[in-house]
Amino acid sequence: xxxxTLLRALRVELGLELIAGKSGxxxxxxxxxxxxxxxxxxxxxxxxxxxxxxxxxxTEIDYLWSLEPKNRYEAxxxxxxxxxxxxxxxxSLDIPEQLIRSATDSRVPLMSTxxxxxxxxESLHKFLANRMAxxxxxxxxxxxxxxxxxxxxxxxxxxKSECALELVMRxxxxxxxxxxxxxxxxxxxxxxxxxxxxxxNMEIRGLGIINxxxxxxxxxxxxxxxxxxxxxxxxxxxxxxxxxxxxxTQTHSILGVSIPRIDIPVRxxxxxxxxxxxxxxxxxxxxxxxxxxxxxxxKIDASVEHSVQVVRGISELPHSLxxxxxxxxxx
Amino acid sequence: xxxxxxTRLTIINDxxxxxxxxxxxxxxxSRFESDLYISKDGRQINGKSIMGVLLLTAGKGTELEMEAIxxxxxxxxAAIEELVKNKFGEDK
Numbered sequence: 001x002x003x004x005t006l007l008r009a010l011r012v013e014l015g016l017e018l019i020a021g022k023s024g025x026x027x028x029x030x031x032x033x034x035x036x037x038x039x040x041x042x043x044x045x046x047x048x049x050x051x052x053x054x055x056x057x058x059t060e061i062d063y064l065w066s067l068e069p070k071n072r073y074e075a076x077x078x079x080x081x082x083x084x085x086x087x088x089x090x091x092s093l094d095i096p097e098q099l100i101r102s103a104t105d106s107r108v109p110l111m112s113t114x115x116x117x118x119x120x121x122e123s124l125h126k127f128l129a130n131r132m133a134x135x136x137x138x139x140x141x142x143x144x145x146x147x148x149x150x151x152x153x154x155x156x157x158x159x160k161s162e163c164a165l166e167l168v169m170r171x172x173x174x175x176x177x178x179x180x181x182x183x184x185x186x187x188x189x190x191x192x193x194x195x196x197x198x199x200x201n202m203e204i205r206g207l208g209i210i211n212x213x214x215x216x217x218x219x220x221x222x223x224x225x226x227x228x229x230x231x232x233x234x235x236x237x238x239x240x241x242x243x244x245x246x247x248x249t250q251t252h253s254i255l256g257v258s259i260p261r262i263d264i265p266v267r268x269x270x271x272x273x274x275x276x277x278x279x280x281x282x283x284x285x286x287x288x289x290x291x292x293x294x295x296x297x298x299k300i301d302a303s304v305e306h307s308v309q310v311v312r313g314i315s316e317l318p319h320s321l322x323x324x325x326x327x328x329x330x331x
Numbered sequence: 332x333x334x335x336x337x338t339r340l341t342i343i344n345d346x347x348x349x350x351x352x353x354x355x356x357x358x359x360x361s362r363f364e365s366d367l368y369i370s371k372d373g374r375q376i377n378g379k380s381i382m383g384v385l386l387l388t389a390g391k392g393t394e395l396e397m398e399a400i401x402x403x404x405x406x407x408x409a410a411i412e413e414l415v416k417n418k419f420g421e422d423k
Contacts, residue, residue, distance in 0.1 A: 139377035156361065156379035178382035195386055203381050 001029045001131055003086045003109050006053075014123055015114045016088070020100045024107035027085040029053060032128035032186075034121050038063065040079040048082040053124065057117035061093045072098035080106045088124075090117045133183035133191075136255060142175040142192040142225060143167050145280035149225035151180065151192060151259075152276075153252075154233035159266060161202055163233070165212075166273040173222045174212045177202040182227065184255040193224035227254065229283050230261040231276060237265065246282075246293035260286075333365075336404040338397050340411070344418035347390035352419040357381045359410050365401025367411070378411075 004025040010016055018025075030051030038060045040048050048054070064072050076099040079087070086109040089095055095112065103110035113120055140153040141164045152160045161177055168174050176194030185191050194200060200213040200221045213221050230252040242265060243250075252261035262279060266272055285292060342348055348356070360367045360378045367378030369387060371394075376383030378397070389395060399407045 137374055137376060137383075139380060139383065155366070156377065178380045179376060179386055197388070198382050198386055201382065209381070 001128070003027050003029060006086070006127075007109070007111065010124070010127060014120060017112045019089075019095060019110045019112050020103040021086075021107055021109040024086075024109050027107075027109065029085045029128065032125055032132050034125055034128075035084075036060070036117065036121070037079055040082065041075045043075075043078045045078050045082050048079065048084065050083065051085060053128075054079065054084045054087045055117055055121060055124075056087060056089045056093075058091060058093060061089060061095065064096045064099060065094075069096075069098065072096045073102055076102035077106075080108050084108060086111060088113055088120065090115055090120050129186055130183075130191075133185055135181055135183045137195075138180045138182055138192075138254065139178065140180050141177050142180045142194075142227065143276075144173040144175060144222050144225050145277060146172070146284060148280040148283050149175070149192065149228045150276065150280060151227045151230045151254075152233055153230060157205070158233050158235065159272065160233055161204055163272045163276065165202065165204060167276065168212055168216055168220050170273065170277070172277075173220055174200060174202070175222045175225045176200075177212075182254055184257065188257055190227045190254045190257050190259065191224050192227050227259055228287075229279065230254075230259050231279060232261060232263045233272065234263060234265055236267040240265075245297065247297055333400050334402065334404050336399045336408045338408050338412060340395050340397060340415045342389050342391055342393045342395065342415060344421050345391055345423045346421065347393065348384065348387060350385065352421075353381060353384040353387075355419050356411065356414060357384055359414055360407060363399075363401070363403045363407040363410070365399045365404040365407045367407060368398045368400070370396040370398070 002025065006029065007016055007018060007025065028051065031049070033049065033052045034055055035048060035052050036055045036057060037045070037048050039045070040054075041060060041063060064075055067075055076096070080102045083106070087103065088111045090113055092112060092114045095110070100110060115123070138151070138153070140151050141160045142149065142151050143164050144150075145167060152163065154160055164174055164177060175192060176199070179195050179198065180192045181195055182190050182192045201209050201211050203209050232252070242263065250261045250263070251258035253259075260283070264272065264275055282292060344352065346352065357379055368375050369378045369384065371387050371389060374387075376386060378384065387395070397408060397411060401407070
């Protein structure tokens with residue numbers, strides 16, 4: 001990414017101001033990392049990585065000011081000679097003119113912001129990581145159901161788009177149909193979005209291409225969404241064993257990130273849309289720490305354990321029984 | 332293990348892979364059981380998806396890599412090759 005792109009995108013948000021080195025705005029940032037390179041000013045600049053934005057905070061600028069004016073240019077040059085794509089000075093600090101001169105001479109964009117270093121580094125890193133993330137296209141439909149990002153996958157013609165349309169009609173939101181661009185955002189998120197060219201258009205067999213935004217309004221769409229659940233829609237296969245309890249957690253790997261996956265077989269009379277809505281609710285519960293299937297299993301296990309003890313003649317209930325069992329027995 | 336057939340095709344009709352041509356390609360691919368994946372500039376899409384194929388925005392002279400996976404992959408590739416070679420039934 002060119003420094004000019006960064007400046008244009010974050011000028012307002014981060015209050016970035018270009019101080020010097022305008023002719024070097026075509027320099028390329030090659031990584032999302034950010035360095036705070038105080039030591040480089042002393043000449044120990046081996047660790048300055050090429051292609052990374054350098055941040056100078058209060059300590060570094062104070063250090064420059066503490067030097068004799070004649071030494072400031074040399075100190076600045078130690079950093080500038082590493083040819084970083086750009087340097088940002090934080091807290092709107094007063095910049096020694098020697099640093100400005102050095103940056104201008106070597107065509108290194110020197111910028112200033114009012115933010116403190118910690119905040120700048122955080123925002124900048126987030127922005128760069130987002131922009132430089134790996135992108136891949138996946139064949140599927142991405143919908144936001146009750147705030148859960150669900151990626152529907154499955155072979156062509158199985159009814160993914162039709163199902164997404166029904167979800168939209170029930171008030172959920174479409175992110176992308178058919179081609180979902182996914183990118184990895186560290187540490188472990190996969191963000192899906194529609195391609196700009198076909199964004200929010202959908203192909204429904206028999207109707208052709210429809211525009212969800214025009215038909216249902218802005219509340220029916222979303223630009224991007226983190227993928228939290230993958231639903232694999234497939235033809236009902238009698239020879240396949242489907243998960244009946246929901247205790248086994250299967251995962252689907254996207255760009256190296258494992259995302260929970262469920263396989264849902266379709267058959268006439270099974271409302272895929274309702275199943276997906278419930279899957280979303282279930283996922284919310286799981287995230288909040290309630291695992292319906294596991295809780296059910298514990299309840300059953302405890303009940304079985306209890307009946308074994310009754311047979312053995314131990315009538316007292318163990319204290320570890322989850323709430324609910326005792327009530328059930330009382331009824 | 333599924334069979335795989337691949338080919339590299341150049342779009343030669345003047346209009347390129349426009350809406351009608353894309354539809355024809357998708358319809359042809361959908362007649363087969365095998366899956367078809369088409370790549371252009373590192374982006375791979377499903378050849379049975381009209382949106383995906385349109386998204387390729389492949390003009391005249393564009394090179395596309397095709398990969399068919401499945402029992403009838405060779406027939407699928409042959410049908411697609413025929414379609415592209417015949418300029419999707421267009422005059423030029």
